[in-house]
Amino acid sequence: MDHLKPSSANSSPLTPLGFLERAATVYGDCTSIVYNSTTYTWSQTHRRCLQLASALTSLGIKRGHVVSVVAPNVPAMYELHFAVPMSGAILNSINTRLDARTISILLRHSESKLVFVDYLSRSLVLEAISFFPPNIQAPLLVFIADYDEEEAKAAVDPDRTYEGLLKTGDPGFKWIRPETEWDPMVLNYTSGTTSAPKGVVHCHRGLFIVTVDSLNEWTVQKQPIYLWTLPMFHANGWSYPWGMAAVGGTNICLRKFDAATIYAAIRRHGVTHMCGAPVVLNMLANAPDARPLKQPVQILTAGAPPPAAVLFRTESLGFIVSHGYGLTETAGLVVACAWKRQWNRLPERSGRDVQVHE
Amino acid sequence: MDHLKPSSANSSPLTPLGFLERAATVYGDCTSIVYNSTTYTWSQTHRRCLQLASALTSLGIKRGHVVSVVAPNVPAMYELHFAVPMSGAILNSINTRLDARTISILLRHSESKLVFVDYLSRSLVLEAISFFPPNIQAPLLVFIADYDEEEAKAAVDPDRTYEGLLKTGDPGFKWIRPETEWDPMVLNYTSGTTSAPKGVVHCHRGLFIVTVDSLNEWTVQKQPIYLWTLPMFHANGWSYPWGMAAVGGTNICLRKFDAATIYAAIRRHGVTHMCGAPVVLNMLANAPDARPLKQPVQILTAGAPPPAAVLFRTESLGFIVSHGYGLTETAGLVVACAWKRQWNRLPERSGRDVQVHE
Missing domain, CATH: 3.40.50.12780 (ANL, N-terminal domain)
Incomplete structure (x- = not known):
C-alpha cells in the first residue's frame, strides 16, 4: 500500500546534542557539573556551550573542521563534547598520556585547526607543535586554565584561555545542526595496539x-x-x-x-x-x-x-x-x-x- | 575533510524486531510470557514468532500487506507484535471495544488481508465483515483460541486457529527485514475523538x-x-x-x-x-x-x-x-x-x- 509509506523527508537528524537543550529546559535549575568549588546548573552549561560554539565560529571554525583537546576531566572537557560539534566542527579528544611525537602526528593527520590544551599539558603540546614541518600551518592553541589552582593563573596568557574565549561568545547563538545524521561529530584515535594509531570517525546518529x-x-x-x-x-x-x-x-x-x-x-x-x-x-x-x-x-x-x-x-x-x-x-x-x-x-x-x- | 565523512551505505535499519533475536540469545532460557498455566521462554517466543511469520508468508502475505488483530492481552497478541512485521506485513491492532460498523470501516480502509480474531470477538468481527459491500474481498480470518478455557475449544474451527496456523510454519524462517528503516511496521487508528478514526503509520525507525x-x-x-x-x-x-x-x-x-x-x-x-x-x-x-x-x-x-x-x-x-x-x-x-x-x-x-x- 503506497499510501502507508512513511516519509523521511521531514525527520530530524538523530544527535546526542539535543540532550543538552532538553536538560536546560527540564533540569535547568539542577546541578550539571561540580569541580572543586565550581558548580554549574544545566541552564548555565547550555549557555556556556552555546557561547563557546559561537566563539569558535568567530575564530573561523567551520562545519567539518577538526578541533582537538588535550585535557583531563575538567569542566571544559565536558563542555567541549557539546560545544565543538555545536559549532559544526568535529571533536578530537587526545589521550593526555601520549608523547609529544605521537600527539604531533595526530594533530597533523587530523588537520586540526585549533587545540584546547590543559595548562598542565602546555609544554607537551608545544613540543608536539615543534615537530611540525615548516610548511605545515600549526593549529591555534587555547589554554584551559584551572582557576581553582593558583599556578594556573600564572601559566597561561589570559587572552588565549578557554574562559577568555568563551566570554566572547553569544549565548543566543543558533548552533550549527548537522545536515544529516551521518555527519561526522567526533574523531578518536585508537591507542595503536596493533600498529600506528588509527582514526575513527563517529557520526551524530551513531553517538x-x-x-x-x-x-x-x-x-x-x-x-x-x-x-x-x-x-x-x-x-x-x-x-x-x-x-x-x-x-x-x-x-x-x-x-x-x-x-x-x-x-x-x-x-x-x-x-x-x-x-x-x-x-x-x-x-x-x-x-x-x-x-x-x-x-x-x-x-x-x-x-x-x-x-x-x-x-x-x-x-x-x-x-x-x-x-x-x-x-x-x-x-x-x-x-x-x-x-x-x-x-x-x-x-x-x-x-x-x-x-x-x- | 572529505575523508571524515561516515558512510550510511552499510548501516542496518533501526528496528525493534532485533530485540527479539537478542532476547533469544541472551535470555533464551528465561521466561518471556506467563498466561494462566502457559509459560514460554524467550527462545520459544522467538521460535514461535518465526514460525508464525513463515506461516503468514505461506498464506500469501507479502511485504506491505496489512494484517489486523482484534484480541485482548493474550500471548498471541504479544507474539503478533513481532511475527506480523517479521513477515514483512504491517500490524494493525484494533480496539476490541469498537462496534462492528467501525471495525468494518477500519478493515476496509486498511485493506487488511487477514485478521486474527480472539474467540470472544468472533461474532463482532463476523458482523463487521457482513457490512462489506459484495464487491470487496473479505479478509481471511484466523481465530485465537484460548486453550486454558474449555469453551474456546468448541468455539472455533481447529484448522483456522492461531495455534494450527503457527504449527505449519518453519522455525528456521529467514524473516523479512525492512528494506529501509522508514518502511511501515504498524498501522494504528486513533479513537476518533475529533472525527472519524484516522490511520497512523509508524515505521521501524520510529518504533x-x-x-x-x-x-x-x-x-x-x-x-x-x-x-x-x-x-x-x-x-x-x-x-x-x-x-x-x-x-x-x-x-x-x-x-x-x-x-x-x-x-x-x-x-x-x-x-x-x-x-x-x-x-x-x-x-x-x-x-x-x-x-x-x-x-x-x-x-x-x-x-x-x-x-x-x-x-x-x-x-x-x-x-x-x-x-x-x-x-x-x-x-x-x-x-x-x-x-x-x-x-x-x-x-x-x-x-x-x-x-x-x-
Whole structure:
C-alpha cells in the first residue's frame, strides 16, 4: 500500500546534542557539573556551550573542521563534547598520556585547526607543535586554565584561555545542526595496539544510539550523581558525557584521583554512578582505609574481567559492579554482561575459593 | 575533510524486531510470557514468532500487506507484535471495544488481508465483515483460541486457529527485514475523538526510537516482571511489547482483570512494572481488600493526571507512580513528568489537604 509509506523527508537528524537543550529546559535549575568549588546548573552549561560554539565560529571554525583537546576531566572537557560539534566542527579528544611525537602526528593527520590544551599539558603540546614541518600551518592553541589552582593563573596568557574565549561568545547563538545524521561529530584515535594509531570517525546518529543504549544497558535512573574517573578522552567516556545530559545527571569532575579522592567524593557528593577500568576497582578494593559505603554505588568496568577476589572485595564494600566491553571503533560499550536474576541465588565466592583453570 | 565523512551505505535499519533475536540469545532460557498455566521462554517466543511469520508468508502475505488483530492481552497478541512485521506485513491492532460498523470501516480502509480474531470477538468481527459491500474481498480470518478455557475449544474451527496456523510454519524462517528503516511496521487508528478514526503509520525507525526512549524514561531495569493491564491495542502498549524483549522481561498476560486479579498477579509473579490509565490507579487505590505491597511496583500512567487523593493512596500502598502523555500519532509516550530529586523533600499531601484552583 503506497499510501502507508512513511516519509523521511521531514525527520530530524538523530544527535546526542539535543540532550543538552532538553536538560536546560527540564533540569535547568539542577546541578550539571561540580569541580572543586565550581558548580554549574544545566541552564548555565547550555549557555556556556552555546557561547563557546559561537566563539569558535568567530575564530573561523567551520562545519567539518577538526578541533582537538588535550585535557583531563575538567569542566571544559565536558563542555567541549557539546560545544565543538555545536559549532559544526568535529571533536578530537587526545589521550593526555601520549608523547609529544605521537600527539604531533595526530594533530597533523587530523588537520586540526585549533587545540584546547590543559595548562598542565602546555609544554607537551608545544613540543608536539615543534615537530611540525615548516610548511605545515600549526593549529591555534587555547589554554584551559584551572582557576581553582593558583599556578594556573600564572601559566597561561589570559587572552588565549578557554574562559577568555568563551566570554566572547553569544549565548543566543543558533548552533550549527548537522545536515544529516551521518555527519561526522567526533574523531578518536585508537591507542595503536596493533600498529600506528588509527582514526575513527563517529557520526551524530551513531553517538545518539550508543548513548541511549548505554543508558538502558546500565539502567541509569534520572539525576544520577556521576563521578568522572574514566577519562573522557577514552572513547568519549563511553558516551556518558552525552548520557548525563539525557538523564539530567550531575557530573563530578576530578583532575586526578586516587582511592582517597574517590572515597571522599562519594561521601561528599552522594555519588551513585562511576565508570572505571579494572585497575580502578583494584585501587578501591585495596585502599587501606576502605570502609563500607553508606549507599551503594554502581560501578561500570570494561575490558578484561577483574579478578574474582577484586570483584568480591569491591562488592563487599557496597559497589555494584557491571561489566562491559567496547573499543574506540564502537564509540562505547557494545557488549555487556547481562546479569540474570537466577545468578543471585548462586553462592558468593571470594578469590581464595575460586578455582581458575588456565 | 572529505575523508571524515561516515558512510550510511552499510548501516542496518533501526528496528525493534532485533530485540527479539537478542532476547533469544541472551535470555533464551528465561521466561518471556506467563498466561494462566502457559509459560514460554524467550527462545520459544522467538521460535514461535518465526514460525508464525513463515506461516503468514505461506498464506500469501507479502511485504506491505496489512494484517489486523482484534484480541485482548493474550500471548498471541504479544507474539503478533513481532511475527506480523517479521513477515514483512504491517500490524494493525484494533480496539476490541469498537462496534462492528467501525471495525468494518477500519478493515476496509486498511485493506487488511487477514485478521486474527480472539474467540470472544468472533461474532463482532463476523458482523463487521457482513457490512462489506459484495464487491470487496473479505479478509481471511484466523481465530485465537484460548486453550486454558474449555469453551474456546468448541468455539472455533481447529484448522483456522492461531495455534494450527503457527504449527505449519518453519522455525528456521529467514524473516523479512525492512528494506529501509522508514518502511511501515504498524498501522494504528486513533479513537476518533475529533472525527472519524484516522490511520497512523509508524515505521521501524520510529518504533525503535520510542521503544528505547520509553525504557530510558521509565528506567526499566533488566528482567522486569511486567503485568499487562494496558491493552496492547492501545498505541501498541506504549511500545513495551518490544521494550520487554529489549530488557529480557517477563510478560504477565491477562485476558481481563479487576483489582483482585491484579493484586493476585502481583503477589504470585512478583510483578515489578505495570502501565495503566488513571482509572486503573483508581481501581487499585479503592479496592476494599487493598493491602500494602510486599515489594514496590512501578506503575506508569498517562493522560490526565490522577486526582491527588488517588495518587496518595496508590503510593501509600507501595506503588511508585510515574506519569506521561502520548497519543496514537506519537507511537507511545513522548511527554513525561521528569521527577526532580528535590521534590522528595516536599511534604506529602493527601487529597484532603490539597487546594485545587480551578
